[in-house]
Amino acid sequence: QAAKVKANFVPSKEDYQKVYNRIAEIMDEADDYDDGSYGPVLLRLAWHSSGTYDKDTKTGGSNYATMRFEPESLHGANAGLNVAREIMEKVKKEFPWISYGDLWTLGGVAAIQEMGGPNIPWRPGRIDGTAAEATPDGRLPDASQGSDHLRNIFYRMGYVRIYTSRFDFLPTLPSVTTSHPIKGEVVMLSLPLGTYSRAAARKDLDLRACSILSLWTPSLTLRRIHRFNDQEIVALSGAHALGRCHSNRSGYEGPWTFSPTTFTNDFFKLLFDEKWVWKKWNGPKQLEDKSTGSLMMLPTDYVLVQDKSFKKFAKAYADDMELYFKDFSAALARLFELGVPTQQFVSSEPWKMRTVDEQKA
Numbered sequence: 001q002a003a004k005v006k007a008n009f010v011p012s013k014e015d016y017q018k019v020y021n022r023i024a025e026i027m028d029e030a031d032d033y034d035d036g037s038y039g040p041v042l043l044r045l046a047w048h049s050s051g052t053y054d055k056d057t058k059t060g061g062s063n064y065a066t067m068r069f070e071p072e073s074l075h076g077a078n079a080g081l082n083v084a085r086e087i088m089e090k091v092k093k094e095f096p097w098i099s100y101g102d103l104w105t106l107g108g109v110a111a112i113q114e115m116g117g118p119n120i121p122w123r124p125g126r127i128d129g130t131a132a133e134a135t136p137d138g139r140l141p142d143a144s145q146g147s148d149h150l151r152n153i154f155y156r157m158g159y160v161r162i163y164t165s166r167f168d169f170l171p172t173l174p175s176v177t178t179s180h181p182i183k184g185e186v187v188m189l190s191l192p193l194g195t196y197s198r199a200a201a202r203k204d205l206d207l208r209a210c211s212i213l214s215l216w217t218p219s220l221t222l223r224r225i226h227r228f229n230d231q232e233i234v235a236l237s238g239a240h241a242l243g244r245c246h247s248n249r250s251g252y253e254g255p256w257t258f259s260p261t262t263f264t265n266d267f268f269k270l271l272f273d274e275k276w277v278w279k280k281w282n283g284p285k286q287l288e289d290k291s292t293g294s295l296m297m298l299p300t301d302y303v304l305v306q307d308k309s310f311k312k313f314a315k316a317y318a319d320d321m322e323l324y325f326k327d328f329s330a331a332l333a334r335l336f337e338l339g340v341p342t343q344q345f346v347s348s349e350p351w352k353m354r355t356v357d358e359q360k361a
């Protein structure tokens with residue numbers, strides 16, 4: 001029986017904590033399911049609802065929770081997530097005032113925190129959208145691909161800020177023509193050279209001059225694109241410490257670590273410590289550990305040790321769990337807020353939701 005939402009009910013942080021606690025409870029009611037927890041599949045739901053964001057069209061992301069609608073719910077990448085959505089539906093019935101986007105991302109936060117991971121700063125404010133806002137297929141990563149694909153997918157997320165600057169002295173400045181580092185576009189800049197090179201050196205900052213608004217009052221509009229960088233891509237990928245692949249969902253099979261319901265940096269440790277060989281089977285190309293043959297890596301996981309820049313971060317995370325937890329927490333919090341207009345959030349700062357254990361203490 002769905003509880004009725006009282007008129008003018010404004011949920012407090014404690015109300016959201018109750019939702020968190022209920023998710024934590026239901027997560028463990030999974031005796032016969034996988035490795036005994038719904039945590040991993042709940043995290044995957046939160047990530048797939050957030051990771052569709054496209055900063056250029058400002059569509060996708062967790063704001064509207066459009067995976068409730070076809071065809072997005074039927075996209076190949078979302079196979080199996082009906083399990084997670086059904087669990088969340090139970091919680092929604094008990095707390096009908098929460099939006100689906102808030103519920104699903106809070107589920108991701110609860111999954112990480114209850115399975116031994118770091119605190120993930122989170123705040124509510126997402127609103128339910130309509131089927132018209134559902135995203136096209138192909139926005140989520142394809143596990144059979146390489147590092148270029150991984151970067152393209154994560155670079156598409158992020159956010160754009162437009163700045164307009166007046167340069168009254170513009171005609172006297174040197175001009176730079178360069179090709180866009182990702183899309184190969186030609187970029188013409190009339191800026192002090194130092195400004196451009198400093199911005200370009202920062203991988204997460206792509207300063208692009210769009211147009212000279214007027215020849216008579218020279219000014220530039222600058223698109224500053226804040227996107228996920230290599231370090232954040234690697235950090236997020238380490239979520240594969242949790243859960244497993246299911247041949248009837250993605251086609252791939254097996255867990256990445258020996259403790260798929262505990263969040264650790266084992267994913268990175270195993271990438272370096274095990275010898276990985278291609279699995280001989282009829283399924284899609286995946287790797288298995290040579291020593292036991294019971295663990296797996298996707299082609300996109302393996303590029304994290306093949307690509308030089310990715311590898312540097314993967315090694316740092318394999319060596320330092322504290323650093324890994326800190327970076328993962330920041331990147332995941334950012335992922336979950338992609339595309340949610342700042343004014344929608346009920347609080348200017350993200351909250352710390354308490355774990356079940358912390359509440360007992």
Ligand code: CCH
Nearest residue numbers: 040041044047141142143236239243244245246249250300
């Ligand atoms: Fe993932 N993931 N993921 N993944 N993923 C799969 C399962 C999980 C890719 C592919 C797959 C992230 C990034 C990527 C989880 C969290 C994250 C599966 C198996 C594939 C395939 C699905 C199945 O068969 O059930 C690819 C490619 C990328 C590239 O970036 C990120 C980022 C996150 C979270 C932050 C979790 C958790 C699972 C386990 C789900 C379960 O049911 O156990």
